[in-house]
Amino acid sequence: MRKKQAQILVVDDQEEILFSAKMILKKHFETIFTTNNPKKIISILNENEINVVLLDMNYRIGFEDGREGIHWLKEIKTLSPNTIVILMTAFGKIDTAVEGIKIGAFDYVLKPWHNEKLLETIDKAVAESRKNSKKQVVEKTEKRYFVGTSQKIKQAYSIAEKVARTDANVLILGENGTGKYVFSEFIHQNSARKKEPFIHVDLGSLSDNLFESELFGYAKGAFTDAKSDTPGRFEMAQNGTIFLDEIGNIPLHLQSKLLHVLQTKTVTRLGESKPRPLNVRIISATNNDIKAEVKSKTFREDLLYRINTMEINLPSLRERKDDIVPMANFILENIAEKYNQENWLFEENVAPYLEKYPWKGNVREMENKIERALILAENNTISVTDLDILDFEEIQENDDNPLSEMEKTAIEKALFKHHGNISKTAEELGLSRAALYRRIEKYDLKN
Secondary structure (H helix, E strand, O other), X not given: OOOEEEEEEEEOOOHHHHHHHHXXXXXXXXXXXXXXXXXXXXXXXXXXXXXXXXEEOOOOOOOOOOHHHHHHHHHHHHHOOOOEEEEEEEHHHHHHHHHHHHOOOOEEEEEOOOHHHHHXXXXXXXXXXXXXXXXXXXXXXXXXXXXXXXXXXXXXXXXXXXXHOXXXXXEEEOOOOOOHHXXXXXXXXXXXXXXXXXXXXXXXXXXXXXXXXXXXXXXXXOOOOOOOOEEOHHHHOOOOEEEEEOHHHOOHHHHHHHHHHHHHOEEOOEOOOOOEEOOOEEEEEEOOOHHHHHHOOOOOHHHHHHHOOEEEEOOOHHHOHHHHHHHHHHHHHHHHHHOOOOOOEEOXXXXXXXXXXXXXXXXXXXXXXXXXXXXXXXXXXXXXHHHOOOOHHHOOOOOOOOOHHHHXXXXXXXXXXXXXXXXXXXXXXOOOHHHHHHHHHHOOOOO
16 A cells, blocks of 8 residues: 655654554554654654644643643644644543634544544545645635625725725724624725735733733843844734724723824834834724723823724624624635535524524624534534524523424424433523423423
């Protein structure tokens, strides 16, 4: 049997796992690297063109939450975006593996693995790696944006198209998860700067002591770990757009430093005295009531004037109910495409549940639920229970309710799935045992 031209790296702290994986894989693939120390991943990637990394999620005794695996997954995707990562996890830790898939892992395998399943997964990963290598020299296709039909969102996109043609600073307002990042990207992509960098900064996650070094950069020796001259996010965005997300979370004492950059259109790295000229378009966003913060003196009024030459409000999903089902279909299509899958559908009874669900997390919550459902569902079909959007306690218990039949079907499915186990069924449906028994009586679902 001819071996496939591919370089595979296996990372696990257990020598027996490394030995076993190497014995299986070396029969089918040209080069197999192994290491029991995840800190060696970076040097191996730097010195070799690794196609696939088979990555364990836990390395230290007593730490089994998979966070180390998530950390190294992010490192690999940053250092070598075309390298495909497959996560290894125990059966009870699938949730963390699913989180890993959301942030860039290709798939996961359960330990102990079935040899055929392992080889099949790595085969697909190698094919994906080759596809990525070909894509590297091809310009990215233009991103599609879902607008919808609600008046508020159409108005927001209409303003965005007009302001994109200018260099005016934009402030995007809206609840968490309404799509402020996507909207800012839309403005950038429709501007004359679209071929230049688009740099996203989550200001809400920056601690006070990292604020200046991250945004403005630093000179070698400016502080203990400053081992080389490093540009900040503003310099990285030169000639393009910088998106300052969660700007309402900047502490008052740091707002003056940001204001100075916006006023002078220059940036000075920590440890230097030389200002560097900036040509950057500023888009900011917040879910805070920024004007109330100005009144309460927790946000500078002069900074607000600088960032909101144009102010755009993004509506919540509650304000655009007619867009919910079409948006869900759009998101499902995009996520299926992301995983190189086709012909995914929602079950016919899903639409009323999608419309009824409160979507407190807005578009972001919808994306997360659909992505998780696609990863875990079977037969290319997503049900209400796959989406985890059942809220039975809010359903009116009368025979006239159009959701009653769907509720009955969902309970039947859950009972069948858990072999009639009341506790597990109630837990999945978000009901107490007593509430589930009442519904079993109501729908005559007794055995």
